[in-house]
Amino acid sequence: MYEKKPKKFEVSALNLPGHNDRWDLLRAVTKQMDERRIREREKVRGELKAAGVPVPAEIVAKLAQLRPADVRDVLLDHVGFETWDRYESYKSSLRVFERAVSDLIQTIGDFEVAAQSDILSRHQSGKLDDIEQAIQKELFATVSAAHSLVDHSRRLQQLVSVPSYETKRNESFGEDGLHELVIGIRTLLHHLRIIRTGWRLETGFDSGSTKASFTLDLDQVRFAVERSSFSSIALARILAYIDCLLPGPLDLKPVFQEYHRRASVFHGWYGEELASPKLIALRDCELCLLENKKFGARTWWRAMLGNWLNWKNPPNPYDHLSRFLTVEELEEIYRLPMQSEEQVDKVIEYFDRDRACDAGLRKMAYQLFSRANPPGHRDFKVGESAPV
Template sequence: MTRYLDTVPHPWNHAAIQTAIFKSFTDARAAIEDTDGGRLWRSLQELDESVYVLEANISDLLDEISLFADRSKNPAFWHQGDGSEAERHTLEVKRKLSNCTAALMALVDHARNFTRTSPVTSYKDEVKKHFSSVGLHDFLQCLRNYNTHWRIAQTNWTISRGREENSRQARFLVTKAELLAWGGWNAKAKDYIEGVAESVDVYEVFYIYRTHVQKFYTWHRGAVLREYNATLRPYLEYKRLYEGISKKYHWNLVISHLPKTLNPLQYLGQYLPQQAVERVLALPHQSKQQVDELIRLLDMDEFCDEALRDKVYALFGAAK
């Protein structure tokens, strides 16, 4: 079945989207999402999510290592009973290390797919610039295969005194010999391993890599928004119109069924941030000025017709 918007030439205006919503709000939204800008925006959001997952996993790993240092102050931490706390934390480090390498490879694949369909200028140059630690990226990519196809990296802990009094610093190390026992490293990854003194510091390499990821993908998102502005702009305008018109219908329905005794002020915090709530409350109570500011802050000024505005005035007890 043909969707209404598919029969309307671009650009779609307020009236076209309103008619499409009236005919089928699901078809209207689907048609908007199927535009070139909609597909690009969705791909960019999915890439952002992949970056978030990797950063969150790295934070979990680094937090676990830091927690190990703090918990190790307790003598009971080292008791060799059935499943000591030290052993449990070591296993947690291994688990979270495995999660990090899996998330890293997922991001690499997502970034390649995105770049294949939506390339940006100077991409390769920026990769070299931001991932400046020679061999680190290749090492971590191969580490995922090491964990998956060989064995989970055997980490050894070391604890040293921190700079502050009574503080400790934990490091989980994977020895060079342990890593090189596997023959699946590519040339750059192997060179990276050969370049370390005796061991790879798990905390250090993932801390550095997270910094690279944050800086590069901040640049990349900005580059995409700049170079594909002409593609994204129509979609984001259609999306804005769709959401505004849909909210108008929603609020019309909701307000029509609210009890007349309801105090709308008690719900402001559900729809506005604190600063915006304060701006509304700073205006004369039960005034049209207060209601008009509320409508503006809800980004509904363009979509709130006279009939709906009168309903909101009545809800807030604004003077006629």
């Protein structure tokens, strides 16, 4: 015989009296909050539409308090939003190009180093093939990024109309056909013909040194270009550039190093022009978005600092500085009197890139550091300088 255990009865919250009523109440409150948020958002939208540029400070303050998704939605009606959106796309495209061309040059450089060893021997053929594919990929990425950057800069220029844009572009990239060749290679690789890269090895018999490079076959390039649909000007410039390189192949590294140099000259100039305060609508839209970002940061930090200061033993901020600051910044901070307002101000200066910290947050930061255990000798007195 065995003792029969009683059945277990689990009580579900769904079966409790009044459960549905509580959920209905929660849904009603949530709906009411959403409707209130939407009303506030639309009210600010109406005020923004009626205001000129720059947007008055009181409306910027209201924009700052909206949710990030809502402020983007409202700013669609800002006269500078489309320019800002294209400006952000242009900057992203520029960063991608910089990374792509640097990776291409670095990958070719890695091959040059590997070529000094036994990379070209038969038993290393698999590794050599990997390098060839990597360079082919980086070439594809670089010319694609170059083409994208051209498109993004032109679309942005249609809105900002920076004077001397075409003049400076021609001065920077030249008229020898290099720019047209790079963009042309992108068109060929994307739409018409895959032109494979190949490696070349030159040995100096006098010095015994070996020079390795990756190249494109100019006959292949010419063959593909002549059968493409380039404009007459672009075609003439590309063929002229190829003729200047004949009979040798097109050495990728110096070609793209030079193209990178020219692009850096032009986009360095263009970037300075785009940062001009004369672009009032763009600067004003940036300000509205920045104030919203700063308001969100202040709200978050006020909650965190307020919570920590209520602890008996709050977190030690000195234990976390190395996660956010450079070695040079840390050295500068530790030259200042420990736990002093001057030191805390320097921490905030380095950490708060958007300058969101206000007087109230600064005071809370002073309190947090004053209760911390500073690094170094644990018997330091408040205000004493720590050794670096």
